[in-house]
Amino acid sequence: MNYQSLMDEFNAAFGYKGDRVYFSPGRINLIGEHTDYNGGNVFPCAISMGTYGVYAAREDGKVRAYSANLADKGILEFSIDNLDYDANDSWAKFVRGVMYEMAKQGHTVDHGFDLFVHGDLPDASGLSSSASIELLIGNILNAEFNWGVDQLTLVKNGQAVENDYLGLNTGIMDQFAIGMGKKDHAVLLDTNTLKYEYVPVELDDNVVVIMNTNKRRELTDSKYNERRAECEEALARIQKGGVDVKTLGDLSQEDFDKAAYLVNDGTLIKRARHAVIENQRTLRAKKALTEGKLDEFGKLVNASHESLHFDYEVTGKELDTLAETAWAQPGVLGARMTGAGFGGCAIAIVNKANVDDFIKNVGDVYKKEIGYEASFYVANIADGPKELKA
């Protein structure tokens, strides 16, 4: 997709010429999964696949929104005077939600607009199409209405849309990875303090291959909230037992081993153990990558998947088939699910020379085991949201 084709698409949808074109990426997470709502570290990067938006100002108070990905929904419409949640909004809930949450901070719009959106992120694939669109809208409105807010405000606003407006208890990783994305870098983010560090992703002759299960992520939201509640309960029991910590991310593995008996429930111990060890593993993985110890980095990536399978139980047959088949291929440093799990995508770090065979072999096994195709993309690690010029 380029500037001109997007302008043409806007014209086809609305019948006149749009003003400006913007882009917001998606994200993959290299390691540090289900740690962001447990006060732990995450290590994601923005990718070049994402969501494009064409904006045009209107003189009245209408917002009209059209998605090329959901063309069957037609043009969705609401008024700038009513930003309350409306169950009939379809995907326009993200537009209204971003405006609702920004308005709470005093950042409003004084006229309506038309918005055309077209994403090349596979839908519901765990590459964060929701956060991508939240940051797209935030950045468009920030520029068009001169709000003058910084990227971190838009990141936090995106998370507020999920937590407050839509009722999904997600952490801040996705919005942060997208809003703060930097080409060829991953960002190590401590979700306790929001301190972060850019780390070059130097993989020698290897690339990151994204493997999409193409599995519809049913029940993901309720399972996600359930995992979060389980971790909160485990933490509450540890705190009640007299251990002075604010989050599971504050615990070392050794401290956790000493405190685990306080949790006194097999399932809750498994959930908390994942959160604690994955957090430590993320720091070790960042160190290994920085020191160029790619074999070690790959093994930690594999261990992350195992922990998400056995302790956190968020992988499922499709993601396990992709990761386990990837591990058996030549030229593979590591592979794991990425994102919330239960479907969506996995990533593999693969030697460039092996990529074609890798895709064919893993694709064949997946089709045979699961009954439908997986999709594969080589990831380009990209910058955060930006305006596209003609």
Ligand code: GAF
């Ligand atoms: C989803 C959430 F949105 C993130 O906040 C994070 O918790 C992730 O699942 C799991 O690591 O993408």
